[in-house]
Amino acid sequence: MLATVRQPGWTRAMTFVAIGIAFTYALSLGARAGLGYDPVLDGEAVLQIGLLSVPFFFLVGLGLFDYWGYWMSGKPTRAEDHSGHGAKSWKSYFYPNTDHKVIGIQYTVLSFFFLFVGGLFAMLIRAELAQPGRQFIDANTYNGVFSVHASILIFLFIIPVFAGLANYVLPLMIGAPDMAFPRLNALSFWLLPIAGVMMLSSFFAPGGSFASGWTAYAPLSNSAPIGQVFFTIGVQFAGASSIATALNFLVTIITMRAPGMSFFRMPLLVWANFSTSLLVVIATPFVAASQFFVLLDRALGFNFFDNGQGGDVLMYQHVFWFYSHPAVYIMMLPGFGIISEVLAVKSRKPIFGYRMMAFSLLAIVVLGFTVWAHHMFVSGMQSWIRIPMMITTAIIAVPTGIKIFSWLATLWRGVLKLDTPMLFALGFLTMFTLGGISGVMLAMIPITVHVSDTYFIVAHIHYVLFGGSLFTIFAGVYYWFPKMTGRMYDERLGKIHFWMTFVFFNLTFAPMHVIGVQGMPRRVADYADQFATWNLLISLAAFGTGLSTLVFAYNMIASWRGGPRAVGNPWRALTLEWQVTSPPPVFNFDAIPTVVGGPYEYGVPGAVHGVFADDPPPVMAGAKTVAGGAGTADAGAPPSDSDHA
Amino acid sequence: MEAAALSAPAHGHDHHGPPEANRSSRVEPQMLGMLLFIISEIMVFGAFFTAYFFIRIVNDDGWFPVNGVELPKLVAGFNTAILLSSSLTLHWAQTSAKNGNRFGLKAGMLTTFLLGFTFLFIQINEYIHVGFAPHDHAQGSIFYGLTGLHGAHVFIGLTLLGIVTVRAFRGHFTPEEHGGVEIPGIYWHFVDVMWIVVYTTIYIL
Numbered sequence: 092m093l094a095t096v097r098q099p100g101w102t103r104a105m106t107f108v109a110i111g112i113a114f115t116y117a118l119s120l121g122a123r124a125g126l127g128y129d130p131v132l133d134g135e136a137v138l139q140i141g142l143l144s145v146p147f148f149f150l151v152g153l154g155l156f157d158y159w160g161y162w163m164s165g166k167p168t169r170a171e172d173h174s175g176h177g178a179k180s181w182k183s184y185f186y187p188n189t190d191h192k193v194i195g196i197q198y199t200v201l202s203f204f205f206l207f208v209g210g211l212f213a214m215l216i217r218a219e220l221a222q223p224g225r226q227f228i229d230a231n232t233y234n235g236v237f238s239v240h241a242s243i244l245i246f247l248f249i250i251p252v253f254a255g256l257a258n259y260v261l262p263l264m265i266g267a268p269d270m271a272f273p274r275l276n277a278l279s280f281w282l283l284p285i286a287g288v289m290m291l292s293s294f295f296a297p298g299g300s301f302a303s304g305w306t307a308y309a310p311l312s313n314s315a316p317i318g319q320v321f322f323t324i325g326v327q328f329a330g331a332s333s334i335a336t337a338l339n340f341l342v343t344i345i346t347m348r349a350p351g352m353s354f355f356r357m358p359l360l361v362w363a364n365f366s367t368s369l370l371v372v373i374a375t376p377f378v379a380a381s382q383f384f385v386l387l388d389r390a391l392g393f394n395f396f397d398n399g400q401g402g403d404v405l406m407y408q409h410v411f412w413f414y415s416h417p418a419v420y421i422m423m424l425p426g427f428g429i430i431s432e433v434l435a436v437k438s439r440k441p442i443f444g445y446r447m448m449a450f451s452l453l454a455i456v457v458l459g460f461t462v463w464a465h466h467m468f469v470s471g472m473q474s475w476i477r478i479p480m481m482i483t484t485a486i487i488a489v490p491t492g493i494k495i496f497s498w499l500a501t502l503w504r505g506v507l508k509l510d511t512p513m514l515f516a517l518g519f520l521t522m523f524t525l526g527g528i529s530g531v532m533l534a535m536i537p538i539t540v541h542v543s544d545t546y547f548i549v550a551h552i553h554y555v556l557f558g559g560s561l562f563t564i565f566a567g568v569y570y571w572f573p574k575m576t577g578r579m580y581d582e583r584l585g586k587i588h589f590w591m592t593f594v595f596f597n598l599t600f601a602p603m604h605v606i607g608v609q610g611m612p613r614r615v616a617d618y619a620d621q622f623a624t625w626n627l628l629i630s631l632a633a634f635g636t637g638l639s640t641l642v643f644a645y646n647m648i649a650s651w652r653g654g655p656r657a658v659g660n661p662w663r664a665l666t667l668e669w670q671v672t673s674p675p676p677v678f679n680f681d682a683i684p685t686v687v688g689g690p691y692e693y694g695v696p697g698a699v700h701g702v703f704a705d706d707p708p709p710v711m712a713g714a715k716t717v718a719g720g721a722g723t724a725d726a727g728a729p730p731s732d733s734d735h736a
Numbered sequence: 737m738e739a740a741a742l743s744a745p746a747h748g749h750d751h752h753g754p755p756e757a758n759r760s761s762r763v764e765p766q767m768l769g770m771l772l773f774i775i776s777e778i779m780v781f782g783a784f785f786t787a788y789f790f791i792r793i794v795n796d797d798g799w800f801p802v803n804g805v806e807l808p809k810l811v812a813g814f815n816t817a818i819l820l821s822s823s824l825t826l827h828w829a830q831t832s833a834k835n836g837n838r839f840g841l842k843a844g845m846l847t848t849f850l851l852g853f854t855f856l857f858i859q860i861n862e863y864i865h866v867g868f869a870p871h872d873h874a875q876g877s878i879f880y881g882l883t884g885l886h887g888a889h890v891f892i893g894l895t896l897l898g899i900v901t902v903r904a905f906r907g908h909f910t911p912e913e914h915g916g917v918e919i920p921g922i923y924w925h926f927v928d929v930m931w932i933v934v935y936t937t938i939y940i941l
Contacts, residue, residue, distance in 0.1 A: 163899045268754035271765045334776055342769045348760035372776050380783030387881065392871035395787060395881070401874030406790035410783050678754035 099154020100186065107152025111145035118144075135317050138296075139390050142324040146285045155187050155278045176273075177677040187281060189273035191262050192675065194280050196575060198255025199568070201280075205247040205287055207640065212240035214637050221630035223620050233616035235300030235318070239290055242305045242322060245422070246329040247287045249560050253425035254279075254336045256567050257364045259575055261340065263668035264358050266349025266686065266701065268678050271342040279335035286329035293321030304614060306415070309396040309407030313388050320389065323382045330379045333421075337371035340364050349667070349701070351686035356700075358666045358690040359448055363428025366452040370417045370424070370459060377414035381407055405472055412463040420459045422556065424452060426563030427494055430516050433566050434498055435691040436664045437513035438505025442691045444497040451490035458487040468539045477536050484534035488527065495524055511585030515566035518593050522558025526551060529604070544614070547607025553600045565592070565643070572650070573657030577674045580654060584646040591639035598632030665700040666690050770919050774926045777889070781930060784882050788937065791874045799941075802875045805867045809939045815858045816935050819890075822851035823928045826897075829904075830921050833914040841909065841917070845901040848924070852894045859887055879938060886927070886934050893927045896920035 095102050119137045123130075150156065175189045184197055215236055219226050228236065262270055270276045293300040298316025301307070312319050344365050348357070357365075384407065387393040394400035396407055435442045442448060461483040464476050498520060507513065529551040532538050542548065565588075572580045602625050607613075611622045618626065660669040667684060668675070684701040692698030761768070792799050800807045829844025831837075863880070870880040900920050903909065909917055 164902075267757050269757075272769065338769050338772050338776075341772055342765050345768060346759060346761040346763065346765045347757045350758050350760075352760065372772055373779055376776050376779035377783045380780055380787075384787060384881075387870075387877070393877040393881065394871060394874040395791075395877055397874065400872075400877075401791060401795045402877070403790045403794045403874070406787055409790070410786055413783075413786075680755055682755050683758050 099152075099157055101153070103154070104149050104152035107148040108145055111148030112141060114148070115141040115144055136390075138317060139320055139324075139386070142289060142320060146282075146328060149285065150278070150281060153187055153281065155274070155281055158274055175277075176269075187277045189269070189277055190677065191258050191270045191273065191276060192575075192679075194276050195255050195257075195259025197280050198251055198258055198283070199575075201283060201287075202248050202252035202255055205243050206252075207644070208291065209240050209244035209248060210637060210640055212236050212243070213633065216240060217630040217633040219616060220618070220626050222627065223618055223623050225617065228616070230616045231299050231302060234302035234304075234614070235294065237614060238301050238304050238322070239293065242290055242301075242325075243287065244556075245305055245418075246326060247283060247290070249422045249556065249564070250329070250333055250418075251283055252564055253364075253367070253422075253560075254333065254340075256429070256564070256571065257340065257360065257425060258336070260571055260668045261361055261364055262343060262347070263574075263671065263675060263679055264361055264666050265344065265347065265352055266667050266680065266684050267343060267347035268680065268683070270339050271347055272339050275335050276339055279332045279339070282328045282332035282335075286325045286332070289321050289325035289328070293318040293325075296321060306411060307382075307385065308404075308411075309385060309388075310404050312385050313396055320386065323386050323389070326382050327379055330375045333371050334375050337368035337375075340368040341372065344368075349683050349686050355446060355449070356686055356689055358428075359431035359442065359445070359452075360425070360428035362449045362452055363424045363426075363431070366456045367421050367424045369456050370421050374414045374417035374421070374460070377410050378418070381410040381414070384410070405467075405470060408467050408470055408472075409463070412466045413460070416463040416466065417459040419555070420455055422560050424455065426519070426560050426567075427452065429563045429567035429570070430498065430519055432664075432666065433512045433516040433570050434501050435693060436570075436662050437508045437510070437516070438502050439508075439693045440501055440505040440691075441689070441693060441695065442497065443500035443503075444493070445689065445691065447493055448497055451493045454490040455487065458483060458490070462487055465534055465539070468536055469543045481534055481536055485531060488531050488534075491527060495520065495527075510569075510582060511580070511589055512566045512570040514586065514589040514593075515562050515569065518589065519559060519562035519566065522554055522562060522593075522596070526554025526559055529554060542607055544612055545607040546603040546611045546613055549613050550600050550603035550607055553603075557596060557600070562592075565589075568647075570662070571668075572647070573661050574668060574673050574675070576651045576654075577657055577672075578650050578654035579657050579661065580650040581646050584642055588639055588642045588646060591642060592636065595632050595635035595639060599629055599636055602629055665692065665698070667701045670701055670703065764915065766915055766919050767922070770922050774923065777926065778930075781882075781885065781933070784878070784885055785937065788878045788882060791878050795874065799875060800879075802868070802873055807879070807939050808862060808866065811858065811862055812935060812939050815855055815862075816931065818851055818858070819855045819928050819931050822848045822855070823925055825851060826921055826924055830914070830917055833904075833909050833917045834911055836911040838904075838907075842901075842904050845897065845904045845917075849894065849897045849901050852890060852897060852924070856887060856890050856894065859883065859890075882934055882938055886931055889927045889930065893920070893924045896923060 096106055097103065115137055119133070119140050120131055123133060123136065175187065177190045178184060178188065178193045178196075183193065184200070188194060188197070215228065216233070219228055219233055219236075258270070258276065262268070290301075296316065296318035299318055301312075301315065301319040301322040303311045303315055303319065303322075307319070307322055312323070344357070344361060384393070384395040388395050388397070394402045396402045396404050398404065431442055431448060462480055464472065464480040465484045468477055468480075509517075529547070533542070533548070533551060569580060569585055572578070606622050606625050609622070611618055657673040659672050661673075662669065667686075670684070671679065680703075682704040684703045686701050688699050690700050692700065825844050825847040829841050829848060832840025832844055866879075868876045868879075870877045897920060900917055903916060
């Protein structure tokens with residue numbers, strides 16, 4: 092018994108959680124008694140201390156700090172037996188693991204769990220809005236539901252699912268055996284379920300869940316019921332997780348590339364995650380700080396946002412949006428990377444303007460920090476800030492436009508293979524362009540003033556986050572599904588999924604532009620009768636979107652269990668992750684490959700990207716013979732397809 | 737390819753482990769990780785400084801003295817000197833570690849730790865005697881916010897230094913392998929430099 096408790100794992104984690112709760116009560120009671128507060132037992136104080144401290148007890152109990160503990164105390168560490176590496180059965184996915192492939196799957200599956208939870212909230216929202224008046228939930232619950240919907244999908248789906256996909260494929264793509272800091276990688280995964288459980292459990296708090304939207308504007312979040320701190324503290328854990336992952340990606344990309352993999356031979360997914368990680372490292376501390384301010388105001392009576400005491404409420408919005416505008420690129424740039432991979436492979440052509448694609452990512456990183464106040468055009472800030480912010484916002488559409496046109500030029504005269512990943516990639520191109528155009532409209536101050544806080548905003552954000560990010564995520568999941576699971580997905584179901592999603596998505600969100608311009612306010616549980624017809628249509632289409640997700644879930648689960656075995660390189664791709672078996676061996680490569688050319692030379696005779704030790708030496712580029720090259724696992728798939736040239 | 741593959745340290749086992757990763761940069765991964773983390777930390781301070789400037793601008797009476805209470809510039813200045821000298825002793829310890837001077841390493845680490853501890857002790861004393869509380873006014877909030885944030889970083893830095901000190905006394909670190917002194921050391925230097933910025937904005941400006 093004692094041995095089980097001492098062993099890192101769930102038993103010890105739960106024991107430590109119990110110790111953590113006891114510690115929380117002791118600290119709270121002791122501090123309040125010592126300072127002479129009355130009453131000594133205060134539920135809110137206990138809850139706030141507990142939300143901050145119990146997760147650490149949980150993580151220690153689960154064993155995430157064991158190695159560092161040994162190392163710090165100078166005891167012999169147990170690093171070199173690699174016992175914590177690789178999955179032995181499905182149970183391994185429920186324990187900390189240092190293998191980036193296991194962590195990638197943990198991340199992706201957990202994020203999709205939260206997609207379904209967040210999607211269910213969306214269904215609830217649409218059920219309530221199907222008709223004017225009150226149907227299922229009261230106004231306060233409604234506020235909580237849309238707040239949790241947004242927070243869950245932003246902080247626990249879109250941001251981590253990109254980290255998960257990149258976790259799986261990025262080390263393979265650059266020819267690294269693992270991430271630079273595998274234990275930090277495990278820790279950053281295990282911070283996520285904590286944040287998710289925290290946000291969801293806020294519904295059990297007295298006074299209901301946090302109801303101030305995912306933006307949690309300050310005077311409102313300061314005075315909201317205790318459910319608010321579940322957001323305030325939950326965001327800290329999600330933010331810490333993304334900062335740790337971003338550090339890991341940056342160090343991995345900079346220090347662990349295969350020989351010959353110069354920066355301009357990296358696949359664009361690597362470039363995209365490099366740029367995203369820069370954004371995360373620089374911007375995410377601001378959202379942490381904004382929530383610290385709220386927490387200090389709430390818990391310790393600070394006056395950051397109390398106008399009567401000299402505080403400033405607009406400061407919250409500035410600090411929050413200084414993170415949250417770059418955050419929209421954190422939620423989009425990795426998707427750009429996925430699309431570049433899929434489009435090049437599925438149209439059998441080199442990416443058009445590879446260098447401009449990379450530079451435009453970096454341009455977005457820089458410009459992303461100069462536009463935050465366009466979220467505050469109607470906030471009452473100094474009006475002179477608005478014009479420069481309008482101009483920078485219009486400018487940031489330029490690098491994005493470069494990318495869109497480069498993708499179109501990549502497709503130009505390509506040999507398109509319209510399977511599921513490609514369909515989602517093309518769906519992304521059209522839908523994201525629409526969302527981008529409404530974004531440029533919103534950059535214009537007069538339009539923002541007119542449609543601010545209407546359904547036009549809801550339509551815009553869902554066109555860029557659903558039609559944009561989520562479509563790239565689906566494209567990426569279908570594209571790498573064979574690599575990650577070793578099985579092929581069902582192509583027919585995939586196509587059904589795409590067309591259902593595409594049609595119902597547009598039926599759901601396109602009408603929102605119309606009712607938004609007509610003035611239907613967002614974030615309100617009820618609306619004027621004149622919008623009833625449109626809303627009924629939107630709700631029905633939204634349920635269709637919900638159903639399409641079930642097709643996806645069935646396809647993924649059934650194919651993972653019983654789909655046909657995947658070969659190493661089913662897409663005849665050049666990038667390194669496809670040159671190993673599916674799924675890859677536990678340490679990725681027997682020997683690190685050498686990179687001798689660009690990643691997207693599809694249709695170029697004799698082009699080789701990576702050379703493995705057991706291959707014949709590469710023939711000089713431009714020579715007629717196709718170097719046997721890149722393939723190791725499946726000789727059947729030619730590494731380059733000069734037949735299409 | 738300019739960066740040569742790392743000459744692999746001999747593995748104790750032969751086949752189970754991963755292939756030795758190529759090293760595509762001359763920067764140590766741990767060092768790079770710490771530098772990036774420090775960028776992140778600078779941004780946390782940046783957010784608090786944003787709050788500071790907003791609060792300072794929106795209030796007509798501006799900054800201290802507020803309600804006749806002045807900040808103890810002299811005590812804090814003395815404290816600044818203590819923290820800065822700890823950077824010097826830390827540098828001594830790091831140089832000693834590189835040169836294999838065990839006495840210098842141990843003495844340097846111990847002095848650094850004690851100086852850092854003194855800094856924190858004086859700062860807590862300052863909180864007790866400063867004459868206002870964070871809930872009195874927004875200026876007090878950001879004073880406690882910024883110095884408290886820095887104090888938390890001193891605490892983290894002290895924890896790291898404490899570990900290094902214990903390891904130094906246990907005979908760890910060699911001239912070849914002293915990353916365990918270098919990398920926490922960079923963090924401590926960052927904490928010191930950040931204090932100069934905090935001190936200048938809060939007390940002097």
